[in-house]
Amino acid sequence: MNRKVTLLCTAAACMGLAACGNGGGSNAEAGTAEGGKTITIAKENDVVSLNSILAIDQKSFDVIGMFTEGLMTLDADNNIIPAIAESYELSDDQLTYTFKLRDAKWSNGEAVKAQDFVFAWNELAHNDEAEYSYLVTDDGACIKNGNEIVYDGKDDLDLGVTAKDDKTLVVELDKKSPQFLSLMVFPSFYPINEEFYKEKGDQYGLAVENLLANGPYKVVEWTKGNSVKVAKNADYWDAGNVKVDNIIVNAVPDFSTSALDFENGNTDWTQLNSTLIDRYKDNEAFKEEPESCLWYLQYNVSDVNYPSMTNPSVAGQ
Template identity: 50%
Template sequence: AYIFGSDGACIKGADEAMGDPEKKDEIAVKALDDKTLEVTLSRKTPYFVSLTTFPPFYPVNEAFAGEQGDQYGLSPENLLYCGPFQLEEWTKGNSLKLSKNQDYWGADDVALEEINISIVPEPSSAALAYENGTTDYARLNSSLVDKYRDNEAYKSVLGSFLWYMQYNFENEDLQNENLRKALTYAVDKENLTQNVLKDGSIPAEGFVTVKLSNGPDGKDYRETAEGYFAETGEDAEKLAQEYWEKAKKELGKDEITLRFLFEPADPAKSAAEFIQSELSKLDGVNIEMVSQEKNVRLKSQQNGDFDVVLTRWGPDYADPTTYLNVLLPGGSFNFGKYPNTAYTDKLKEAADAKTDEERWSLLKDAEKIAMDDVAVGPMFQTGASDLLNPKVKHLVDNPVGVPFVYKYVTIEE
């Protein structure tokens, strides 16, 4: 629900309704007629229109949903469809079959009659299915990249998820800025992405990803924003040691122990293991690895039951605030309890800016406040390595929102 309030769409009344369901009718959204929806915002929100393409804003037929009750969305028969494809068969945890929606307004432009999706947990199994000719697409993991890199079907694309180390500011040791700097610089992100992940991921340059959105000048945000924690190799190692020595003096101790929470799935598992080895190079830093499946990991974060966690965030809309709002003190996903109110004030200035140019500049200022504080330790922006049948054309892979669009896909004979 956060996406409707001040962390996202800024719909008037949404924040209040999230705190009190009795106020849901005060959310400023109403239908003026059968084809006109009026939405009143609590402040200027230049990305609002693009945000409405995100799934939480998709239309739901209230009468139909009410008829289905608690079964709504649990089977093909419990769903309605307004897109180019509809769900025909669903074997939970195993497979999906999509068929062309003949009632879709643009059905004449949809080439595929059906799409069959197999849910395969192991990338090696997916790759084998591709080799056997039973699938046209398979996602690889880092262990398979070298094997398939020269295959004509291999492609690597830059994703949009940011993986970062979230520090728990309720841990007294981690309240020390020099300790957070030491931990962040200790990780050689170039080595991590090139030699461990090997999937097209790149070192993170800040808390806003590359190729997320362009500013008023037409340039990508990261192209004109400052870069952070960019040092690698011996330079980064030297900085990490210098900050660790300062931290030890300020903390009055030579040894600390930190619980490092991560999930045992790619790319988190291999990244976390590498990060542990890097942090352990700081003499006196002891890392206790805590592996939890994603749903449990998220609950631990929400409960503040961690010291450091390797976590991720993906963009819900094409604007820097989709990331920057995550660090707002008091925000729904600020599980580390980053406390800087100057950061809040700077984002509020940006929201109230008179021009797009002024807003863009203030967003960069806000990111600088957080990165100078080492509110988090940015690690890497995801890449993806796939096998895609060269006969498959026009598959749209979006960096923001819904990843794949199948409407335009054609398959050459």
């Protein structure tokens, strides 16, 4: 199966992305002290959280997608193909998906089970801090009971997703959802090992030791505000098709700095801002990648430190 690691968030990236990639940087060929091929990437922002339920930023989603895998993924041509799901069936009325899971395991040796998806999706729907909980509603995947849980606050309900057995996941929809399979690529719908999640509590996803991997890579180093390093996961079900042994993602807020690192062979991929495009547009490594992007301001209308924000005219009440 021809596969790729998705390094860009599937739902939020930059329109007209300009990047320099694999420009002969020494890292791509020489690797690290541990050996193997290493690619170094420069990203503008730092990772915030590697908890797939709470993550909201592109870089966090990028890294989550390196070490965790969901039901579906993208091939080299951006077609949606099965990942942890080996196959799926859609009912005649298009309201029920039945996924058959392949033999895959977490980095603690436990099997990836259908219950891992049931737990993760219900946790997403019921968690008040999960900003992407709306994705289970009719504004997203249209999962049964999603509207009632997220919008109506009915905490006694569960989503219409069940584990028929360890390898069979059944998802019931409120209505037809043409976008359902594409959403399965998004990290908010990735599985979570319930026992490990509860054991780590509010520290889950905040440090290397508080993470489990079921994807192509494992997080081996994480220096907050600086870099994240992932290494090939030998226990990944499709490890034979993972061609890069290590990926280092550096936080480099200044585009000029990351471009200079690229020129010096210390970075293999970087974004460019508009002021740098003319300088590099004739470089053979320059590439434009059009993608969708959504940026927005979210106002705090309840913080007691800013009482003026509770004014109905300001809060839109």
